[in-house]
Structures are given as C-alpha cells and as structure tokens.
Amino acid sequence: MTGLLDKRKFYIDGQWVDPVRANDLEVIDPSTEEAVAVISLGDRADTDRAVAAAKAAFADWSLTEPAERLRHVERILEIYNRRAPDMAWAISHEMGAPQDMSLGDQVAAGTYHIQNFINAFKEFDFIRPLGDHAPTSMVAWEPVGVVGLITPWNWPMNQVTLKVIPAILAGDTCVLKPSEIAPLSSMVFAEIVDEAGLPKGVFNLVNGDGPGVGTQLSTHKDVDMISFTGSTRAGIAITKAAADTLKKVVLELGGKGANIVFADADDKAVVRGARHCFYNSGQSCNAPTRMLVERSIYDQAVETAARVAQETQVASAHQPGKHIGPVVSKLQWDRIQDMIQKGIDEGARLVAGGTGLPEGVNRGYFVRPTVFADVSNDMTIAQQEIFGPVLSIIPFDSEEQAIEIANDTPYGLTNYVQSQDGARRNRVARRLRSGMVEMNGQSRGAGSAFGGVKMSGRAREGGVMGLEEFMDSKAISGWHND
Structure with missing residues (x-):
C-alpha cells in the first residue's frame, strides 16, 4: 500500500x-x-x-x-x-x-x-x-x-x-x-x-x-x-x-439523446453536436449520441462530424488542455470496444475512430472518438447507451420521420433540436418524449429541473x-x- x-x-x-x-x-x-x-x-x-x-x-x-x-x-x-x-x-x-x-x-x-x-x-x-x-x-x-x-x-x-x-x-x-x-x-x-x-x-x-x-x-x-x-x-x-x-x-x-439537425440549422450545429457527444469522453447520460440529419445536408454533416472526431485530442487527465481523457475503467473500455465492433458488424459505416487505443497510447483506458454514418435506428449502437465517445448519424426525410426516430427508444432524458425556424422548433420540442429538450445550443436556465421519462x-x-x-x-x- x-x-x-x-x-x-x-x-x-x-x-x-x-x-x-x-x-x-x-x-x-x-x-x-x-x-x-x-x-x-x-x-x-x-x-x-x-x-x-x-x-x-x-x-x-x-x-x-x-x-x-x-x-x-x-x-x-x-x-x-x-x-x-x-x-x-x-x-x-x-x-x-x-x-x-x-x-x-x-x-x-x-x-x-x-x-x-x-x-x-x-x-x-x-x-x-x-x-x-x-x-x-x-x-x-x-x-x-x-x-x-x-x-x-x-x-x-x-x-x-x-x-x-x-x-x-x-x-x-x-x-x-x-x-x-x-x-x-x-x-x-x-x-x-x-x-x-x-x-x-x-x-x-x-x-x-x-x-x-x-x-x-x-x-x-x-x-x-x-x-x-x-x-x-x-x-x-x-x-x-x-x-x-x-x-x-x-x-x-440513462439516455440515448437524439439531436435533430434540420437543413436550416446554423453553421455550427453539427460541430457543436459532435463535440457535445465526445465531451467528458462520452460519459454523460444526456449526451446527444444519435445525430438525426435532414437528407439534403446529410453527406456534409457526416464529413463535418468525422473531422471533429479526428481533431479531438485524447490524452492523460493529468495534462492541461482541451483534450478528452480516458473512460473510467477497464470494464467500461471493454464494453465500449464491444459496442463499436457491434456497430461495424451490423453494417454501420465507420467514418472516424474505431476499436483499439488511440495512436501512440499504450496504457490507460482511452477510446478513439468514433463516428458511424448510415446508422438505422434498430441497430444496437442506436438503441443502447454506449457511455463512450461514439456518435451515430441517422438520415431523415421529414419532420414527422425525425420525431418518429427520435422517440423510437426506451429512453427519454434529453433531446436536441437545431433549426432557424422558431415555430418548427417549438412544435418538435412539444412532441419529443423526453424530460428535457435543448435547442440551438442554448443551455437550460439556472434552476431548471434535470430529469427524464420512460427508462430514463x-x-x-x-x-x-x-x-x-x-x-x-x-x-x-x-x-x-x-
């Protein structure tokens, strides 16, 4: 000792x-x-x-x-x-x-x-x-x-x-x-x-x-x-x-938050959403881990999210800086690796990150920031909480479909909406089955209640x-x- x-x-x-x-x-x-x-x-x-x-x-x-x-x-x-x-x-x-x-x-x-x-x-x-x-x-x-x-x-x-x-x-x-x-x-x-x-x-x-x-x-x-x-x-x-x-x-x-990005979202919406997903090494129950993107901007959003993942530095918690640190334990690391592999096996398209330790790292429970595209909402990575820096991107074609996908989860903690159309934001927020909805990157006010519905x-x-x-x-x- x-x-x-x-x-x-x-x-x-x-x-x-x-x-x-x-x-x-x-x-x-x-x-x-x-x-x-x-x-x-x-x-x-x-x-x-x-x-x-x-x-x-x-x-x-x-x-x-x-x-x-x-x-x-x-x-x-x-x-x-x-x-x-x-x-x-x-x-x-x-x-x-x-x-x-x-x-x-x-x-x-x-x-x-x-x-x-x-x-x-x-x-x-x-x-x-x-x-x-x-x-x-x-x-x-x-x-x-x-x-x-x-x-x-x-x-x-x-x-x-x-x-x-x-x-x-x-x-x-x-x-x-x-x-x-x-x-x-x-x-x-x-x-x-x-x-x-x-x-x-x-x-x-x-x-x-x-x-x-x-x-x-x-x-x-x-x-x-x-x-x-x-x-x-x-x-x-x-x-x-x-x-x-x-x-x-x-x-x-737990949570499996959907981040609905409409075509008229602001220029920073995808970057903001990806960074939020990777924040705290993905170990947040309210993380926006499912990014739902309107079809007309889907390819660009996938490219942007992949770039954010590649630019996200991973390093020791003992160092100063804006990097992300390790996940908490070997048990968690193993589970995240299994989930990433499951995403690959089930046919999602890996566009950034993947299994194994980041390059140049030989110890510590570090996970590569990972982005999957072409995810369908019935895949394991879309339904189960991963609790690591893993983002799943899902396309949608209409407001109705986006709401349907977002609500198709056992969880209901936080959902996110990105759009410049105020009436649409309000309309979608009321239909999302969750305890919290955050829109256009605006945090909830001081003293707001934190909590969910369903299995959250x-x-x-x-x-x-x-x-x-x-x-x-x-x-x-x-x-x-x-």
Missing part, C-alpha cells in the same frame, strides 16, 4: 470512523491503470450505523428554521470553492476528467447547483395557500426523513450536490454512497461538510458497492427515500429492492422542483390566517 492514499474511513455521526470489518478496494487512476488510493467497502453494520445516526439527527434537524439550514449550505459553498483544487485533483485521478475540465466543469457544476439551490430556497414557501377559492386550505412542504443517496462516477460533484444540498435544505438527514469507482471527490465533500459544522448525523458517508451498501440502503426500514443516479439496470433493481418498505424512490437513469427515470433534480423532490406535501384545512 506504499504511496497510496489511505481513505478507508467512513464519515458517520460527525466523525471519521473505521469500518466495522476491513474490506479494501483500490481506486484506479484510468489515465495510468495504477492504484491511487485504497478505500474500504462498507458492510451492513456500517450502513446500519450511518442510518441510525441519520435517524437520531432527524428529529432536531427537521425542526430547524430554514434560515439556519441556509446558513449551513452557504458555509458549505464557501468552503467548497476554497477546496476546488483538491476536488479537481480527486476527480481527475478517480474518473479521468482532464485537469482543466475537472476544475472548470466538473467542480464548477457543484458550485452552480449549490448556488442555484440557495437562490431557489430563499424564495421557497414551505406553507402555501391552495388558492383563492380555498383561503383556509394550505399546502405544507415537509422533509421526507432519512434519505439514502446513491451517486455515479461520471459527474461526481454534479450529482452529489444535486442530492445532498436539497436534502439538507429540505430538513432531511442523509447517508451518501458514492460510486466505489470514484469515491475520492465525495470524501473531500465530506471534509467540507465537516468543516462547515453541520450537526452530527445530518450527513453521513459510507463507501460501498451496489449489491452491498446500495442494496442495504434500498431495503432499510429506517430509510424513507432513495435518490439514485446511474444505469437503468441498477435503477430497476433498486426499485424492486425498495418495494417492500414502500419508501419514496427517485431515479435519474422520472427524477427532477435542481432548483425548486429539486427541493420539492426531497419533501412530502401535506394538505391542511381549517388554517387560521392572522
């Missing part, structure tokens, strides 16, 4: 504690394939201890004034910003986000969400009148209880802040289980929470894997809610595991809806108005 960071402890009831039983796991740096740290995977006794701490803390924390909870979160944000370099280092080494992207995007996503929650919380009414027609009927928003938070490795702080911060603000207490593949950033986050002086038991962290701590939280009788981000397969398993306790289950799952789950994370997700509503009649 010489040279490895020792991160075996858990954060439970306001202190760092040893696991009840040792169960070491090395954290692998995907740029080098070498271990960078060692953690411990929790056992049921660790999970029970964390849940008990959260349950004990709930009685007092749930009754604190909103202003007090807000002060704690504002303090967390202050320390988070100060610890940004430490957080960026952890993310680069645990999941492979390049140095500059890790600080400027991965860490910054956490800052963005915390600030947006603070803004939304300041305007949040915990007790609201039902309406003018019922002046003594009120709707009260109250904390759910003890919440289990299970987060993925691809955007660690994006997801941790989208869960922990609204839970704390809502008056819940929580147990966080970050991905065992990328746990280091969450341990930095626990240090931040500890320094912020949050009362003991309000926030707890137990490392572990899905079948272990994940299932223990999902089935625990004293956990009132599970908020999970990850694969659709795991989301289904969590739903089944949680059924016997009838706890609230909120899922943010139906979570709504961020802003006011993200706060309400961690609360239950109570209808009260006969309210005395002063």
Whole structure:
C-alpha cells in the first residue's frame, strides 16, 4: 500500500470512523491503470450505523428554521470553492476528467447547483395557500426523513450536490454512497461538510458497492427515500429492492439523446453536436449520441462530424488542455470496444475512430472518438447507451420521420433540436418524449429541473422542483390566517 492514499474511513455521526470489518478496494487512476488510493467497502453494520445516526439527527434537524439550514449550505459553498483544487485533483485521478475540465466543469457544476439551490430556497414557501377559492386550505412542504443517496462516477460533484444540498435544505438527514469507482471527490465533500459544522448525523458517508451498501440502503426500514443516479439496470433493481418498505424512490437513469439537425440549422450545429457527444469522453447520460440529419445536408454533416472526431485530442487527465481523457475503467473500455465492433458488424459505416487505443497510447483506458454514418435506428449502437465517445448519424426525410426516430427508444432524458425556424422548433420540442429538450445550443436556465421519462427515470433534480423532490406535501384545512 506504499504511496497510496489511505481513505478507508467512513464519515458517520460527525466523525471519521473505521469500518466495522476491513474490506479494501483500490481506486484506479484510468489515465495510468495504477492504484491511487485504497478505500474500504462498507458492510451492513456500517450502513446500519450511518442510518441510525441519520435517524437520531432527524428529529432536531427537521425542526430547524430554514434560515439556519441556509446558513449551513452557504458555509458549505464557501468552503467548497476554497477546496476546488483538491476536488479537481480527486476527480481527475478517480474518473479521468482532464485537469482543466475537472476544475472548470466538473467542480464548477457543484458550485452552480449549490448556488442555484440557495437562490431557489430563499424564495421557497414551505406553507402555501391552495388558492383563492380555498383561503383556509394550505399546502405544507415537509422533509421526507432519512434519505439514502446513491451517486455515479461520471459527474461526481454534479450529482452529489444535486442530492445532498436539497436534502439538507429540505430538513432531511442523509447517508451518501458514492460510486466505489470514484469515491475520492465525495470524501473531500465530506471534509467540507465537516468543516462547515453541520450537526452530527445530518450527513453521513459510507463507501460501498451496489449489491452491498446500495442494496442495504434500498431495503432499510429506517430509510424513507432513495435518490439514485446511474444505469437503468441498477435503477430497476433498486426499485424492486425498495418495494417492500414502500419508501419514496427517485431515479435519474440513462439516455440515448437524439439531436435533430434540420437543413436550416446554423453553421455550427453539427460541430457543436459532435463535440457535445465526445465531451467528458462520452460519459454523460444526456449526451446527444444519435445525430438525426435532414437528407439534403446529410453527406456534409457526416464529413463535418468525422473531422471533429479526428481533431479531438485524447490524452492523460493529468495534462492541461482541451483534450478528452480516458473512460473510467477497464470494464467500461471493454464494453465500449464491444459496442463499436457491434456497430461495424451490423453494417454501420465507420467514418472516424474505431476499436483499439488511440495512436501512440499504450496504457490507460482511452477510446478513439468514433463516428458511424448510415446508422438505422434498430441497430444496437442506436438503441443502447454506449457511455463512450461514439456518435451515430441517422438520415431523415421529414419532420414527422425525425420525431418518429427520435422517440423510437426506451429512453427519454434529453433531446436536441437545431433549426432557424422558431415555430418548427417549438412544435418538435412539444412532441419529443423526453424530460428535457435543448435547442440551438442554448443551455437550460439556472434552476431548471434535470430529469427524464420512460427508462430514463422520472427524477427532477435542481432548483425548486429539486427541493420539492426531497419533501412530502401535506394538505391542511381549517388554517387560521392572522
């Protein structure tokens, strides 16, 4: 273990504690394939201890004034910003986000969400009148209880802040289980929470894997809610595991976003779409991995996307620059390679990239940015989430056909529309079956809810809806108005 960071402890009831039983796991740096740290995977006794701490803390924390909870979160944000370099280092080494992207995007996503929650919380009414027609009927928003938070490795702080911060603000207490593949950033986050002086038991962290701590939280009788981000397969398993306790289950799952590029799209639409697909090495559930292109500009779009792939640099996460880094693990690398080969075998036309490591690379989980043309929507690469820098281009002949292809997927997270015709954009956006639609490269506004439909789950994370997700509503009649 010489040279490895020792991160075996858990954060439970306001202190760092040893696991009840040792169960070491090395954290692998995907740029080098070498271990960078060692953690411990929790056992049921660790999970029970964390849940008990959260349950004990709930009685007092749930009754604190909103202003007090807000002060704690504002303090967390202050320390988070100060610890940004430490957080960026952890993310680069645990999941492979390049140095500059890790600080400027991965860490910054956490800052963005915390600030947006603070803004939304300041305007949040915990007790609201039902309406003018019922002046003594009120709707009260109250904390759910003890919440289990299970987060993925691809955007660690994006997801941790989208869960922990609204839970704390809502008056819940929580147990966080970050991905065992990328746990280091969450341990930095626990240090931040500890320094912020949050009362003991309000926030707890137990490392572990899905079948272990994940299932223990999902089935625990004293956990009132599970908020999970990850694969659709795991989301289904969590739903089944949680059924016997009838706890609230909120899922943010995979995606297979369609990017509909009409002939009148702006000149940068294809470049923008391809870069977005390759961003974070393709490891984003909302990535526009299916590019649907109107037939009259199809050949040019294929040529442009291929050029973007060829120009996309792939290099170590330890280096500065605008390149993409490795994918997170050997398991993921192998799966992506299999999917690329399947695309070739099923008859898609490979126009950039392909299987194997990029030229000049002999270690690390690096994937060549890959573009397939002449993809039909029934191919495996068009239907299954690849979670790598792989773009599938599909031609269409009419608006109706584009909508039909876009909706022909089990997923429904984010779709994209590129057109200069505003009426058509609006019309298409309303017919796309997804939780989000982004048009002409314009990002959703601050505080917008993130979430999907169908097999992408139906979570709504961020802003006011993200706060309400961690609360239950109570209808009260006969309210005395002063």
